[in-house]
Amino acid sequence: xxxxxxxxxxxxxxxxxxxxxxxxxxxxxxxxxxxxxxxxxxxxxxxxxxxxxxxxxxxxxxxxxxxxxxxxxxxxxxxxxxxxxxxxxxxxxxxxxxxxxxxxxxxxxxxxxxxxxxxxxxxxxxxxxxxxxxxxxxxxxxxxxxxxxxxxxxxxxxxxxxxxxxxxxxxxxxxxxxxxxxxxxxxxxxxxxxxxxxxxxxxxxxxxxxxxxxxxxxxxxxxxxxxxxxxxxxxxxxxxxxxxxxxxxxxxxxxxxxxxxxxxxxxxxxxxxxxxxxxxxxxxxxxxxxxxxxxxxxxxxxxxxxxxxxxxxxxxxxxxxxxxxxxxxxxxxxxxxxxxxxxxxxxxxxxxxxxxxxxxxxxxxxx
Amino acid sequence: xxxxxxxxxxxxxxxxxxxxxxxxxxxxxxxxxxxxxxxxxxxxxxxxxxxxxxxxxxxxxxxxxxxxxxxxxxxxxxxxxxxxxxxxxxxxxxxxxxxxxxxxxxxxxxxxxxxxxxxxxxxxxxxxxxxxxxxxxxxxxxxxxxxxxxxxxxxxxxxxxxxxxxxxxxxxxxxxxxxxxxxxxxxxxxxxxxxxxxxxxxxxxxxxxxxxxxxxxxxxxxxxxxxxxxxxxxxxxxxxxxxxxxxxxxxxxxxxxxxxxxxxxxxxxxxxxxxxxxxxxxxxxxxxxxxxxxxxxxxxxxxxxxxxxxxxxxxxxxxxxxxxxxxxxxxxxxxxxxxxxxxxxxxxxxxxxxxxxxxxxxxxxxx
DNA sequence: ATGAAAGCGCTAACAA
DNA sequence: TTGTTAGCGCTTTCAT
Numbered sequence: 001x002x003x004x005x006x007x008x009x010x011x012x013x014x015x016x017x018x019x020x021x022x023x024x025x026x027x028x029x030x031x032x033x034x035x036x037x038x039x040x041x042x043x044x045x046x047x048x049x050x051x052x053x054x055x056x057x058x059x060x061x062x063x064x065x066x067x068x069x070x071x072x073x074x075x076x077x078x079x080x081x082x083x084x085x086x087x088x089x090x091x092x093x094x095x096x097x098x099x100x101x102x103x104x105x106x107x108x109x110x111x112x113x114x115x116x117x118x119x120x121x122x123x124x125x126x127x128x129x130x131x132x133x134x135x136x137x138x139x140x141x142x143x144x145x146x147x148x149x150x151x152x153x154x155x156x157x158x159x160x161x162x163x164x165x166x167x168x169x170x171x172x173x174x175x176x177x178x179x180x181x182x183x184x185x186x187x188x189x190x191x192x193x194x195x196x197x198x199x200x201x202x203x204x205x206x207x208x209x210x211x212x213x214x215x216x217x218x219x220x221x222x223x224x225x226x227x228x229x230x231x232x233x234x235x236x237x238x239x240x241x242x243x244x245x246x247x248x249x250x251x252x253x254x255x256x257x258x259x260x261x262x263x264x265x266x267x268x269x270x271x272x273x274x275x276x277x278x279x280x281x282x283x284x285x286x287x288x289x290x291x292x293x294x295x296x297x298x299x300x301x302x303x304x305x306x307x308x309x310x311x312x313x314x315x316x317x318x319x320x321x322x323x324x325x326x327x328x329x330x331x332x333x334x335x336x337x338x339x340x341x342x343x344x345x346x347x348x349x350x351x352x353x354x355x356x357x358x359x360x361x362x363x364x365x366x367x
Numbered sequence: 368x369x370x371x372x373x374x375x376x377x378x379x380x381x382x383x384x385x386x387x388x389x390x391x392x393x394x395x396x397x398x399x400x401x402x403x404x405x406x407x408x409x410x411x412x413x414x415x416x417x418x419x420x421x422x423x424x425x426x427x428x429x430x431x432x433x434x435x436x437x438x439x440x441x442x443x444x445x446x447x448x449x450x451x452x453x454x455x456x457x458x459x460x461x462x463x464x465x466x467x468x469x470x471x472x473x474x475x476x477x478x479x480x481x482x483x484x485x486x487x488x489x490x491x492x493x494x495x496x497x498x499x500x501x502x503x504x505x506x507x508x509x510x511x512x513x514x515x516x517x518x519x520x521x522x523x524x525x526x527x528x529x530x531x532x533x534x535x536x537x538x539x540x541x542x543x544x545x546x547x548x549x550x551x552x553x554x555x556x557x558x559x560x561x562x563x564x565x566x567x568x569x570x571x572x573x574x575x576x577x578x579x580x581x582x583x584x585x586x587x588x589x590x591x592x593x594x595x596x597x598x599x600x601x602x603x604x605x606x607x608x609x610x611x612x613x614x615x616x617x618x619x620x621x622x623x624x625x626x627x628x629x630x631x632x633x634x635x636x637x638x639x640x641x642x643x644x645x646x647x648x649x650x651x652x653x654x655x656x657x658x659x660x661x662x663x664x665x666x667x668x669x670x671x672x673x674x675x676x677x678x679x680x681x682x683x684x685x686x687x688x689x690x691x692x693x694x695x696x697x698x699x700x701x702x703x704x705x706x707x708x709x710x711x712x713x714x715x716x717x718x719x720x721x722x723x724x725x726x727x728x729x730x731x732x733x734x
Numbered sequence: 735a736t737g738a739a740a741g742c743g744c745t746a747a748c749a750a
Numbered sequence: 751t752t753g754t755t756a757g758c759g760c761t762t763t764c765a766t
Binding site: 004005047049050051052053054055056057062063064078081083084088091092093094095096097098109113116117120121122124127129130131132133134136141143145146147148149150151168169171172190193196197200310311314315316322328331332335336339349351352353354355356357358359 | 371372414416417418419420421422423424429430431445448450451455458459460461462463464465476480483484487488489491494496497498499500501503508510512513514515516517518535536538539557560563564567677678681682683689695698699702703706716718719720721722723724725726
Binding site: 021022051053057060 | 744
């Protein structure tokens with residue numbers, strides 16, 4: 001790794017001006033084939049790679065899009081990993097464990113993995129590369145601000161950035177808000193039809209269950225998704241002529257453990273005939289609890305989830321759920337960004353993606 | 368989105384020079400509190416965010432690390448998604464499906480999701496942001512070259528970049544190769560002890576199984592991981608005094624379907640007493656095939672996988688496997704990069720991370 | 735403690 | 751077709 005080669009080095013070597021080098025790289029046809037070849041050779045020989053910073057500065061665009069989401073995993077507290085130290089060298093090549101349990105990742109992370117893939121795919125299709133940032137509250141460093149200075153556009157997951165900060169960033173670059181409801185702002189949005197899908201799912205459950213013993217397993221109060229899902233549930237229940245007071249509502253925090261606990265409290269109070277959960281992880285936890293209590297699903301109680309995690313397909317019985325179009329969420333966000341970059345003053349748009357209700361055994365009394 | 372504010376705008380507004388603005392942002396203590404405050408106010412009022420390109424150019428470092436891996440999902444062929452068109456607006460809010468099947472993601476993708484999280488975590492700890500790139504063979508565009516121009520260091524998954532290209536990039540920035548064996552190159556490497564762990568796992572299986580009817584389900588020939596796992600298996604078998612000719616070897620391509628097919632061919636030829644697979648997905652496919660054929664696992668045949676996917680914990684019976692330290696792989700790669708950036712001419716290092724053998728029901732005759 | 739000025743490596747007019 | 755040159759927005763000596 002000698003001195004990094006620049007346009008000047010290449011120009012010297014090819015005996016042309018730096019402008020010609022730049023042309024060869026950006027619009028090859030604008031230069032005579034012979035010259036082009038000389039330049040290309042020089043590029044190869046020097047191992048020249050153009051500086052993204054210099055390009056970005058001159059072009060006033062970076063060719064990078066940013067994806068920013070909250071850090072759910074409390075990763076700030078992750079133990080330091082020292083792979084370079086002495087004691088590391090003496091580690092055994094493997095260890096052994098008899099526990100069958102697998103630490104399930106936070107559901108939102110699984111969700112984000114796929115969103116990320118969709119975003120990357122579409123970014124690539126549009127000629128961008130993707131930068132990712134995870135929100136961690138370190139007042140002294142602002143990752144999102146940092147990112148905003150390096151990208152042409154930013155996708156943020158709802159709730160991951162305080163409103164005032166977001167407003168400031170949006171002053172500099174286009175912002176797309178993912179998966180949160182539009183709150184009268186001017187951003188472009190991508191959302192799903194939580195309410196409608198949950199309403200329909202609830203109707204399907206109501207068609208089978210004993211109406212007087214239906215329960216809802218809600219998510220944390222500050223989740224917009226959770227709120228919309230409750231809305232859909234409530235609407236369907238009301239439509240069916242049931243008073244909301246007659247349904248039992250328990251609350252969890254979207255984790256499997258919280259679902260299990262909530263279900264245990266339900267069981268203690270007399271098990272419901274059907275449990276509609278605000279997400280898959282909690283539904284799976286409830287499934288555990290019901291089985292432990294000797295209740296059969298779906299014979300004794302119906303259960304539904306929401307999200308469409310892989311684990312929901314693998315449970316016993318397989319869990320009825322609603323699948324999020326995660327890949328498409330990522331892709332749509334990038335498309336919105338692309339559009340806005342081209343037409344900066346287009347009307348703010350909200351793209352609403354369809355969900356897919358997956359009917360499986362956990363909600364089908366007949367099978 | 369008016370004109371983007373620059374240092375000059377801030378300087379004007381605060382009635383200081385641009386140098387002072389820069390100082391306030393980079394070393395606040397070097398400037399008198401009163402001045403500092405004036406500048407900060409101007410920054411807020413203008414919504415100023417420093418340009419990453421300009422910074423990168425002046426500082427000669429970008430503060431960005433790159434993570435580049437191959438695109439397994441044939442995503443080039445993904446259908447165009449048009450969320451902005453007319454017909455999109457008329458889409459229903461949800462659809463319904465009765466199929467319980469869930470399209471399992473490519474195993475390597477799941478693997479990469481976690482590596483990515485580890486890399487991001489460590490990058491954040493070291494004050495970097497992460498840029499990601501996926502390899503897709505488009506001769507006209509070279510994403511990896513592109514990335515190399517924008518980052519301070521690059522992590523590449525083994526085999527995702529041709530040797531000659533990698534060599535050129537490494538001339539410009541430090542490169543860490545992930546999960547591939549070092550082939551006499553000068554890069555820093557992060558790997559796992561595939562061979563040793565597979566050997567140990569095989570020993571455990573041999574201790575229970577009928578030695579004459581053991582089979583190995585290999586991965587694609589061009590996979591270094593697959594090759595190492597075979598080496599470990601072969602070593603253990605040989606150590607046990609068994610001739611390699613006596614073991615049946617079938618080959619798949621790491622997918623579940625290929626595992627199923629391979630197992631079916633085994634069954635047709637007379638089922639083995641134990642099947643050691645080179646990865647989880649194939650092992651799960653084999654599990655399917657054995658069950659369809661009426662063979663019981665582990666009573667009739669033992670099965671083991673490799674990777675530690677969540678699906679392996681959820682199968683029936685749970686699959687014995689070897690868990691990759693995916694998070695730590697990502698973290699270690701970033702640490703190596705950090706070290707190299709600090710001490711450019713340190714000795715090339717290879718970090719070998721321990722694997723974890725997870726003993727579960729599929730390989731335990733006694734239970 | 736603050737300012738003036740010289741780059742950093744590129745792109746894109748504009749000239750030739 | 752090619753070269754000259756003026757920025758792009760920042761950091762960092764070096765003066766003051």
